[in-house]
Amino acid sequence: MSPPTLTIDRVREVVVPALRPFASRISLYGSVAPQEYDANSDVDVLVDLRPTSERPAIG
Secondary structure, three states: OOOOOOOHHHHHHHHHHHHHHHEEEEEEEEEOOOOOOOOOOOOEEEEEOOOHHHHHOOO
């Protein structure tokens, strides 16, 4: 059985909301940005973190 495919829509649906409390900006870039991706493309995510005092505690 092959692993599930992580699509750009899935990243927007799951990954971006999970990062939102920790990030001041989340950018998807590379081949996904102009929607020139295919099944073999990876997803590039740039995360600008909020200052430590503005992020929720982990753990």
